[in-house]
Amino acid sequence: MNPPILKAMSDVSLRLTVSPPPHWRSGRTIQGMMQAHLLALLPAAVMAVVMYGYRAISVIGLAGTAAVLTEVLCLRLQKRDVDVDNYSALYAGVLFAFLLPATAPWWLVAIGGVLTIALGRTVFGGFGCNPVCAPLVAWAVCRFSWPAAMDIDLNLASYVANSPVDQLMHFGVSSLLQFDYMDLFVGRQLGGLGSSQVMALAAGGLFLLATRWIRLFIPVGFLLGVAGTATAFWMIDPTAYADPMFHLLAGSTVFGAFFLAPDVASSPVGKIPQTVFGLIVGAMVVIIRVYGVYPDGVPFAIMVANLLSPLLDRLRPKFFGVR
Secondary structure (H helix, E strand, O other): OOOOOOOOOOOHHHHHOOOOOOOOOOOOOHHHHHHHHHHHHHHHHHHHHHHHOOHHHHHHHHHHHHHHHHHHHHHHHOOOOOOHHHOHHHHHHHHHHHOOOOOOOHHHHHHHHHHHHHOOOHHHOOOOOOOOOHHHHHHHHHHHHOHHHHOHHHHOOOOOOOOHHHHHHHHOHHHHHHOOHHHHHHOOOOOOOOOOOHHHHHHHHHHHHHOOOOOOHHHHHHHHHHHHHHHHHHHHOOOOOOOHHHHHHOOOHHHHHHHHOOOOOOOOOOHHHHHHHHHHHHHHHHHHHHHOOOOOOHHHHHHHHHOOHHHHOOOOOOOOOOO
8 A cells, every 4th residue: 555645834824823022922013012112212202392393303204214114125135025014114214313413404314214124124123133222233333423413512502401421531530510310310421312311211120121122131130230330430549430310310221221222133031141142231331431432332332242142141040950
């Protein structure tokens, strides 16, 4: 009797097809996640408009539009389905806009929006494949290519307030007496368009934590890393180094803790790796601010730590019974 003939990979291929991880079906979608993140950024965007006027709307709108159009073009060139309705490209463009000065020229905003998608995501395979936070890739290219146009203190010189991190780098700790910590908390400081709105960003971050769109390990580790490292420097010489509360409230610390560092594609997975990742980034922020040539170390610290994510993912408890 002849053995039965199996159809070559008939329906077996369907039953054995394994999609990329994660496989935990929670009912949540990318569209829902991006909508929640955009909603979390809304208070900071409103505060940016209050502080800088309607030019803030133009910067945010142009960066978001450039990112979305670039996503459409890249997907069509790759002959893939156009799914910009999941808002991931819009969210990435808004994140980039939050790092810019309010007076950034239109061409810089447009170039940054294009680079966020084309260089930050598409070259690595698209959404979810980028090893480094995409808006930070665009920010770094623009920062090195057009430093004068990206300089916060220079472009916002017409405002009465000063940039705290720039004052610290150029004039030392004694210059920080001009700042009131409550003013820094409510956003009365010069900085990135939305990244300096500390209170509004904290409210948005707490919303994401409460709705479980992000986990607390990276933000808490990030803030503890900043506070712990700054405390160590401050205890060594309080006349030469700023206190930890300043580092927490100045610059884009809170923005990085809740919105940039927890990027789902470039951050580690698991409680221990995420906690260590946050601590490393927080410590590097203070170290860059103390020894680096750039006032705010948050973007550089996150990008460097992103490259460590594959190694940090190996930090995991051993299986039960394994030595």
